Amino acid sequence: MTAAGQASGTLEQALAHTARLLESNPAMAAEQAAEILRVVEHQPVALRLLAAARAARDDLPGAIDSLLTLVQTQPNWALAQLDLGIALGRGGRGAEAIAALRRAVVLKPDLPQAWRALGDALMAAGAHADADAAYAQHVRHSTRDPRLLSAATALVENRIPEAEGLLREHLKQAPTDVAAIRMLAEVAARLGRLEDAQHLLARCLELAPSFHAARQNYALVLHRGNQPERALVEIEQLLAIEPDNLGHLNLKAAVLCRIGDYEPAIGIYGKLVARDPRHPSVWMSYGHALKTAGHTARAIDAYRRGVALQPSFGEIWWSLANLKTFRFSADDLAVMRGQLARADLGEEDRLHLAFAVGKALEDAGEYEPSFAHYAQGNAIRHAQLNYSAGETTARVDHIRARYTREFFAARAGAGSAAPDPIFIVGLPRAGSTLIEQILSSHSMVEGTMELPEVTSITRTLREQADAASEMPYHEALATLDPGALRELGERYLEHTRIQRKTSAPLFIDKMPNNFMHIGLIHLMLPNAKIIDARRHPLACCFSGFKQHFARGQSFSYSLEDLGHYYRDYVALMAHFDQVLPGRIHRVIYEHMVDDTEGEVRRLLDHCGLPFEDSCLRFFQNERPVRTASSEQVRRPIYREGVDHWRHYASWLAPLEQALGPVLGSYPEPPAGGVL
Secondary structure, three states, X not given: OOHHHHHHHHHHHHHHHHXXXXXXXXXXHHHHHHHHHHHOOOOHHHHHHHHHHHHHOOOHHHHXXXXXXXXXXXXXXXXXXXXXHHHHHHOOOHHHHHHHHHHHHHHOOOXXXXXXXXXXXXXXXXXXXXXXXXXXXXXXXXXXXXXXXXXXXXXXXXXHHHXXXXXXXXXXXXXXXXXXXXHHHHHHHHOOOHHHHHHHHHHHHHHOOOOHHHHHHHHHHHHHOOOHXXXXXXXXXXXXXXXXXXHHHHHHHHXXXXXXXXXXXHHHHHHHHHHOXXXXXXXXXXXXXXXXXXXXXXHXXXXXXXXXXXXXXXXXXXXXXXXXXXXXOHHHHXXXXXXXXXXXXXXXXXXXXXXXXXXXXXXXXXHHHHHHHHHHHHHHHHHHOOOOHHHHHHHHHHHHHHOOHHHHHOOOOOOXXXXXXXXXXXXXXXXXXXXXXXXXXXXXXXXXXXXXXXXXXXXXXXXXXOOOOOOHHHHHHHOOOHHHHHHHHHHHHHHHHHHOOOOOOEEEEOOHHHHHHHHHHHHHOXXXXXXXXXXXXXXXXXXXXXXXXXXXXXXXXXXXXXXXXXXXXXXXXXXXXXXXXXXXXXXXXXXXXXXXXXXXXXXXXHOOOOOOHHHOOHHHOOOOOOOOOOOHHHOOOOOOOOXXXXXXXXXXXXXXXXXXXXXXXXXXXXXXXXO
């Protein structure tokens, strides 16, 4: 053997010996690797082994230093980028970790552990959709089964029906394949079948309790499915194993916000941004929690930290605008306009920036360009949706035809007798948050949030009905006996109990769209109070048009759709006034502004509550407020908002035409019907 061959053999033997030491004696492995590097500077395998030995001894800074040297000398080695990404993530340097892991998967797209690590890092950064995509790639590249490989590819490429078919066929042959079960749950979640996804992931964890990625999916699906208590149980199990996992902590904070525990959520977000301040999405979530809890100045600072990291992040600019009392500077406006002018700006960033610039120009009194930007944002969002005004009108017609005096009389005495809930319904931006703030300032009433439980119940009823039914939820509701209606009422109370933090006997559910479900509410909770918040149609509809909602409200992105929706709402409420006389108390926003004390006294009388002065000092109430009006209801009632829409009157002809007779008859419904 030549001298060169002997040297090569000696080096290979030394490296193999170091690798064996790594498993049993990391300290000795580190010494051996360092010795090799003294002889052969920057030897790549030795550098990687040295980094692994240092990491095993919890010397993360040392491991990262070794890996940074390695990737400088071996920039195209995917495994080196993977190791660096994992070490950076463990060291709380999430943004750098994501960058390294993205380089790893670019260099070697079929490296499954890199995709999994990237998914973990993205989850920690709050980028749940990107994390899901990375996890799907992990499954795609970690399996050798051709059917699973094909299914994973279809899932990654969003060919959902094909992925579902392949997975179901595979599970017929291998019903305990937990990877396939988890993938099928992902299919169900993407199709909005959250209950199916929950069942699949529960089965997955029954078979493999240590399948932590599936447990994380399970917690996320439970959170999205309005089951926060169960989601927290799963998250706590994950945190018991990985107490510093940023993804688990991020999800826990989001669930805590969902149930109104803002201060502990704020504490978690504070720790997350302290550990790694380079994730704009985490700064945004932190800002949302601070805003809702009334820490406005801190919220603004959090939003500004996020947008400084990513000036194109339209949702953060809109979050600042959505504070309503916040005013953009000239420099802010210049930055936003500069970002809007970019040809490479993503659609979501563009629509959020359009709304934010519209608000900045509105505050500056530049109403024509303000309206143009609001119209731009609405046009983008409207094109993304599949809203049909005709379908809404058909649904309202069906409800008016079905829920008659006779229908309710036949079910008198059904439902839960509990008087606890006060439902505030109406259109968004009609003053419902103001009513909520007034009522929650009473010693016997607790404010919560826009609770999704009524919607969850309608979803359950829809699943129980014949799939071929024209209106399945209403068909199913009509078949329920008094006991079943009582069970629905008890379910509502049970599922909303987690939102109640005080001993107050009454609580508020301020979900405006529940006006579509007054029949259900009356049947399952006949002693609950129902308040209808109503505002001048042009003021209400235009306020909705210039508001980008986080979710729902698909009707609000077109002036014509808004006008038709307002007409349908007035028609439906007029119907319930006829068939359930006195059941609904209406608060006209302009009347509340003109005669606050008189309207408050009438409101409290309807709720069976004694008058308390604190209800007139509602702006001193420090409770969390989640809606777009959160900052406005923390100050006294002001008149200037009543007629603000008039600045935009020149451009509202399509809205006026769609409103029809409802506009001229306000605040009463038109005589002889409105449709």
